[in-house]
Amino acid sequence: MFMGLKYFIWTVAVLLTKESSQSTISGVTGGSVILPCSSTEDEIKPQDCNVYWRHNDTKRVCDIVKGEVLVAQQYSGRAEPFPEEYGSRNFSIKLLSLKQTDSGLFSCFITPTDEYKSIELIVVHREPQKETTTTIYDTTINVKEGSSPSHMVWIAIGIFILMLVVVAIVYLCKNCFKKAPVTEFSVVMNLDEEH
Numbered sequence: 001m002f003m004g005l006k007y008f009i010w011t012v013a014v015l016l017t018k019e020s021s022q023s024t025i026s027g028v029t030g031g032s033v034i035l036p037c038s039s040t041e042d043e044i045k046p047q048d049c050n051v052y053w054r055h056n057d058t059k060r061v062c063d064i065v066k067g068e069v070l071v072a073q074q075y076s077g078r079a080e081p082f083p084e085e086y087g088s089r090n091f092s093i094k095l096l097s098l099k100q101t102d103s104g105l106f107s108c109f110i111t112p113t114d115e116y117k118s119i120e121l122i123v124v125h126r127e128p129q130k131e132t133t134t135t136i137y138d139t140t141i142n143v144k145e146g147s148s149p150s151h152m153v154w155i156a157i158g159i160f161i162l163m164l165v166v167v168a169i170v171y172l173c174k175n176c177f178k179k180a181p182v183t184e185f186s187v188v189m190n191l192d193e194e195h
Contacts, residue, residue, distance in 0.1 A: 022120065026122045027122070027123050029126050032095060032096045033095050033098065035106050037108030037117045038088075038089050039089040041113040046067070047066055048066075050112075051064040051109070055104055061079050061106065082094070100125055102121060105121075
């Protein structure tokens with residue numbers, strides 16, 4: 001009964017707000033997004049504001065009541081407000097470790113100014129990239145899945161050419177530094193001649 005009444009009050013409050021705006025934000029599974037929410041009322045002190053974050057209008061995400069943050073258990077460690085920004089009436093939250101089930105409508109309701117902001121969050125599933133490791137002559141090459149096979153061909157050609165150059169240099173050096181045959185010079189002295 002109490003949850004039904006709470007939901008009814010929330011729905012009526014949302015429908016009767018002074019200001020309403022909606023935006024769309026996209027994120028990927030495992031990533032994070034900032035869900036923006038700020039007050040435009042300059043006369044109200046931030047410590048007098050209460051902010052209620054909801055997901056699909058019924059799931060409690062985070063409440064900021066007189067500066068104290070109350071994060072729902074299912075968003076514990078994943079919903080982070082920015083307390084240092086309350087002075088400038090910024091009540092945005094950062095949602096971490098996104099899941100596909102986070103997709104939907106997030107709403108921020110600020111009292112007593114009756115401001116309402118809604119953000120449609122679209123979470124796209126991101127496949128983790130697989131890595132393939134190839135070892136060629138003690139050289140490790142990591143190739144991300146989806147890389148063009150032509151890159152591998154060019155890398156293999158480059159390594160092959162490098163090996164040919166090294167072999168050619170070794171061969172040339174070996175032949176250049178071979179000892180030249182020693183030619184013997186004979187000094188023939190004619191002992192018969194007199195000086």
